[in-house]
Structure formats: C-alpha cells, structure tokens
Amino acid sequence: MYSEKVMDHFMNPRNVGTLEDADGIGEVGNPVCGDMMTFYIKVRDDKIDDIKFNTFGCAAAIAVSSMVSEMAKGKTLKDARAITKDSVAAALEGLPKQKMHCSNLGAEALTKAIENYEKKNSA
Amino acid sequence: MQIVYMDHAASTPVRREVLEEMLPFFQERFGNPSAIYDIGIDIKGVIEDQREKVANLIGAEAKEIVFTSSGAEANNLAVKGAVLANRKKGNHIIVSTIEHHSVLNAARFFERMMDYEVTFLPVNNYGLVDPQRLAELVREETVLVSIMHGNNEIGTIEPISGLAAICRDKGVLFHTDAVATVGNIPVNVKDLNVDMLSLTGPPLGAPKGIGALYFRSNTRLMPLIHGGIQEMGRRGGTENVPGIVGLGKAAELTLNELPEKTKHVKNLKDRLVSGIMDRIEEITYTGHPENRLPGHASFCIAAIEGEALLLMLNQAGIYANTGSACASKALKISPVLVAIGVPAEIAQGSIVFTLDRDNTAPEVDYILEKLPAVVERLRSFSPLWKKNI
C-alpha cells in the first residue's frame, strides 16, 4: 500500500519533537478523520534553522510530517512556503489517493508555523 | 522473524483434515448433484450428509439448513428473503446499531428502495442491546428483528434467547447473525429460540466462500438467487460441493473439539488482556468484560492511531485489526465504536486481536514484549500524549 520511502519515514521519522523556544508554531487538525499535527520552527536570517513536529495520525501522516521537516530545514521562508501536498507526496514516491489529505495536513501545518512567526515579527 | 497472526475474525487457515476431505470433490467426484445418474446421485447424498452435520452442530434439523456462499449471503437471505416473503405483514424492520454491514445495508435497502421503516436499536457502553427497549419498539407492522449473536469488533455476546422470546411472543420473526459465534462457542438454535441464524466457514476451519442459513422449518423465505430447485428452491445455482463438504467436515470436527478450543483460546486471551492492561497505561478494554467471544481482545489506546499501530506491529511480524478512521476506506471510525460511545480521538487508537486454536502462549508473550514498545514509540510522536504537551 505504501512506498518504501513512506515506510522509511514512518518507521524512522526525522525531526520528531518540540522546540521550547520556537519562533513559530503551526497546529492543524484534520476535519476528515480527527488527526493532529504540530510544527515548531526556529528562524535565523530568514531561513528555517531548526524544525520539529508532533503528529497524531496514520502512517502516511507521520511520514508526511517527517518529509516536510526534511524539505523545509535550511530553506528560506519563501521557499519553505512553496512546499505543497503534491511536492511532499512526490518526495515520498507517491501516496495512496485517500491519503493525499494527510499530505495536505503537513504542508498546512508548516505554512501556519511560518505565518505564526511572521505575525509575531511584524508587530 | 517471528510471525504472530491474531486476526482470525478476518480469515483463518483451512484445517488440514477439512482440505483433505474436500480434495476428491474437485476432480474424481465432480458430478452435478442434480444429475439423475449414479455419480450425480452419489454427490447429492454427500451434500445431504453435510447438511446433517451442520444441523447437528447447532441443534437444528437438516431440512432447516440452506448452504450459501458466505455469512454475508446468509444475512442477506435472512433479511431480504424473510422481509420479501412477509410483505403483507408490514413494513417495519428492527436491527441493532452494531450489526454487520450485510445486515445493516440489507435493512437500509428496504428503507431506500421501498416504503419500509428501519429502527436502529441502540446498545449500551458494553455493546449490549436492552431487551426492555426492544419490547417497546416491536409493533404490529414489524416484520423482522435482526440482532447479532457475537460482535467481531468488540467481542460482546448479546442475550439472544431473551430478545428472541420477546419477538416470539409478539409473532415477529427473529434472525441472528452468528458468524462470529458458531465455531467459537456452543450455539444451539433451540436454546437461542431464533427463527433464523447465519453462520460461515472460516471460524470452523472451513474455507471462505461457504456459509449457511438456518431457518426454522415453517419460516417463509423468498430466494435471492432464482434458478433451479437446488437447496429446496431457496437458492438456485449448482452447489459448491467442495465448499459444502469442507463446511460439513469442519462442523463435525468442531462439535467434538469445541470445549477444548474454547478453553485454549480463552486462556490465551486472558493472558493477553491482563498482560496488556498491566503494561500499557491509558488504555480501554472495549466490549463486555465477561460476556464476550473467548478469543476476542479489543482495546482503544489513547493518543495514537490504529493504522500506524498496525503497520508498526506488521514490521514486527504481528498481525491484528483496527476500527480507526484512518484505516477505513471511507475515513470513518468504526460505527460499532461510535455506537458504544467511545470518543472519536480514543476510537482512533482501536486495536483488535482475535485468537484461534493455532495460537500459542509464546505468541502471546511475543505480543506482550513488542506492543508496549510500539505504543511508546508512537506516543513519543504524538501531540496528544501527555509527555509532549
């Protein structure tokens, strides 16, 4: 059902955890089946310097969080915002159709964390 | 790697003795039981012998057994067949909220396609229906009440004889889906006092593709499959002879071995349940703690999701089941867990182990070793787990 990439990121997710002094936090809940994802980011020179996540959800949701964190790390905020559910799914070598919404969840949580950071810093 | 299969509600291996009994009926003894020459008449006799064996297992008479292709077909034949044959009596059907889809959707079929009303009888937190409530809901136009014997998702066994007695008093047909119980606990149609009862092959060690419906001899049934007069005109189509032979043999073996099997799986299940409850915190044992299938252990584990849990166990060679929303095609939580009032986020952590005669104590211990570690790992990822909040 899942690609090897998905299974690898699910079994050994990268960047699991929280950041106590996070610059931005993004939390999303999935209305479809009641799952949750939280991203924490540390920003330095307009780049994502560190990133962590916590996920309550299926194997795909965990793999997506892991992949999003890897893709975002080191990127400028602008480039990180360009991560979409499709680019995450592609990086995971595909996701089953009914699991695309889990991919959406990851991209959304990251965007929210970035927005949270920007809001705090525009004040 | 060690393999531990504990999803016997989904499928079981065919017993060796059963397979051996079936094999001649694929090649040497291939005759059509409807034929009038010797090799047909011979097969006809074989089928009737199996009918006797299946009837024996559940305390019925041979003429009260129809062979079907599955438990789902038996349920469809009971619900649709009885409702259609008794159209004149009325247009009201009662089923419980925790029925198998083959009963629920057969009932809904009458609601959607015809002018029928279906009442869904609720269950309590253990999954038990309330006989008092049933008595209040049965009315003049009620044609059929269908309430399952044992539930495959939470293990609960319903008080069928009492429920059936209520219907008998009021002259309403009563069907029970006993797919989860026949082969796992003693089932007797006279004691249960039912008009119809569905069963299927796999829990007895017979193959998939064969089931049966018991119907009390004067019960009127409209066939679903129109055709010849096979199965006393209640189901057309040339008989699945090897399947029927398999079911007959499995019924015969089960009759002799059931007490031993029940004891074996119950001991293992008790060891599994107490071991899991001791080792994992924030976990709920779902279904009724005592009135349940002997080899059935179901839980909801807080702060994790069932599909992820199953896949991580899969990597450790452990096979189980879940009612989580993420694991279902429709992304919906199991209606059974909803019906017993489990909150949505807790129901996500559903896991179900169903044991059978081939499971062993070392297998239980292997699960007790692996499961807590897998749960802890998934919880370490979860925003809902207390240590991460």
Ligand code: FES
């Ligand atoms: S989180 Fe529910 S399906 Fe992926």
